[in-house]
Amino acid sequence: MSSDTVSGGLFERLESSGLSLRYVLGLLGLVFMAVLPLLSEFELGIGIPGVFVFAVDNLLLLKLTGALYFGMFAMSWDVVSGYTGQISFGHGVFFAVGGYTSALLNIEFGIAPALAVPVGVVLAAVTGLVIGVPALRLRGPYLSLVTLVAPLILLNVFIWQSGTFGGERGLLGEDYFLGLGSDAALEVYYIALVLFTLIFALLFAVTRSDAGRVFTAIREDEDAVAAAGLNPAKFKTFAFVLSAAVGGLAGAMFVHSPVGGARPSELMSVIVNVEVIIAAILGGMGTIVGAAIGGVFLILLQDGLSNLGDALTIPIPGTETGVVLTPPIPFSQMDFLLFAVITLVLLLVLPGGIVRAGIRGGRRVLRRVRSDREDPVATDGGRVEDSNDGENADAGRAPERAVYRNYRDALEGDDDEH
């Protein structure tokens, strides 16, 4: 059989690194984000002129900064909702408590953001405890209802005490973190990226630890966890508080960046609360990686759609001309509609999220590459099972087990824990 030496060599090298392919790709993604600012003068896009073209400049770096903070926020949601299955509809509360605390300390008492942010994180964690301890003894829809009401109460407190919290208008005049404003886009971007990476590493480690396995077990069968002698409420509270602290950190840093502000519309509106859920589910609920990617993707998608002009030119390959699409309503007026439709379609065709679909696609490619390289037929006429790689295990299994496994791949949350 002819083997593709280039790709075969690449895959071998990747495999010999001891990391599975998806981790290598994840690292490459981070490295790409890190070197992105060096690519100024480049234009990144999806190949269709005028659509989703991003020129690497300060403007893009600032947009990515906002996206990274939203990605952190989505990861924090995933810890509690994706893993323990306790769906929180009001996660913006923690984003807001972190952001408002830090901004108020800075504006009212002149405390530098570097000191005010940690206080915001602590207060967000305390809020997590205050809401979490009573609420997490509730189950399913009752917990969701509590989390749904929490941001509404907070919003009404902000409006009631508008002299302190600025009401719907929010707060004005908070300082930038380390004094870095929009003219220092590069530094602002790197701070966000470093924080994003650290938070990601922390949450990744926690969810892959024993505690993470208990979280998942709670989602699957809380009674079984209790029967095993573990206290589910304790683990749920831990997940809730950790998630609240991380959400608070993202919110506090966001308001001191040049892309965010301490306003209900940016921190805790219904839209924000819904978007974070969409981001985590779209990326892949219960994976952390998925929430991180989903959060960044969602913000960039919205931005791209809001910049579609009134008409769209789709080029005909090989020619200089293209088809001009001019809808009866300009694209620019229906960006939210397009966003909703795109996310709905993505959720339907990629039921486990972008990350799981990517992993499945990657496995398929790997299998194909390997089957090109190796003779899958054993000398006795049976099929060889690749004992090194569980991914290929379906080959020797009964068809119904393969179907079951695919189904599990799509729906379960423990994908990254093999």
Add this chain to the structure above:
Amino acid sequence: MSTTDTGDEGGGGDNDSGDNSSGGGGGGDFPGTIKIGVLAPEPGNDPIGGSIANGARLAAQQLTDDGFIEGTSFEVVVEDTKEDPGTGRTKYRELTQGEEVHMTTGVFTSEVLLAIMDDIASEQTIHMTSGAATPEASRLVHEEYDTYKYHFRTGPINAYELGVNMVDFLDAKREDLGWESVAVLVEDYEWTGPVQDALDENLGDTGVEVAMEQRYASGTENFSPIYDDVEDSGADAAFIAMAHTGTPAIVQWARQQRNFEFGGIHVPMQLPSYYEAVDGACNYAVTQNSATPESEVTEKTVPFSDAYNEEFDSYPVYTGYITYDAVMQYAEVVKELGTLDADEVVTGLEESSYTGTAGTISYYPPDDEFAHDVVYAEDKVDPVFQQWQDGDQTVIYPDKFTTGDYVKPEWIQ
């Protein structure tokens, strides 16, 4: 959203590469194209946002066609703020950093304006507000002049002075109106805070009795209980400040033929097409307005609204007049100075007195508490009060602009 219009259809725009080329007029150096960034809410649907965008487009087109600055065309880039502070901020940056516009204008929502104040300061690009009324912006200019001096409010008069203007109207017209006592009804939104302050401080001086005062909840849709209270109070009129809740309020007042008259600031009623939209429910009601299509506030008012109607097949609302004036005033100042340098233009605008479509526009000096807000005075910007009379926006105040007399609702004797 971003839409770009070069106003060069009539010629004169053959030099739009953005390269420096020597300009005529003031003898200064101007680029081939002067780019104007416009921030407007939902410019495709919302008449307020649409008027902002189209007011700027018409100004750019006329400036280019007339060769106002020789060899230089004017181009407008419109971005949609969606009335959201976060979006407004992103879009402001796209205009200043991405499109590299020379000045920005527009912004209807006070929350959006306050969100971009710091960006205006760091970009050091002239911004001429043409919709948001919060005095918070001018307070920033006053308190930290060097940082925030790039902000000007071409209109409307700020929210506090909107309240003062209501009082001035009532004071001047109380006998014609026959309003000896009023019930003050103010919706509970950010913009009405300073309006309420101004009413509280000044209404007592007019001698008109305040029979009741209510700041009612944002989102109110049923006005029956409130109107019952107004009738019980014996007030001759409801003296109102409404924007978001205005339509149910006016429709219920007319349908129920309430036993009191109705006037003040009612933002939806400023729309020239409002009479048809509410099936005549606004008949006999009074609102403040920057200008109306027929009112000759200045010699430029009617020609502008006619040109606007010809170009866009509708009449502008107040934000259209103000945005048009902002672009025109900016163009005049830079032509005179011969430069686009923002610091010099700040000084130029501070010294400018420009006759626009909504009045003579000049700005309060830096040491005034309303620094860089448009001056509210009889011979400067002096908003009109109009009454809807059988489909016409009849101006009843100030006297020099009147096109008719106040008429009582037919069900009130």
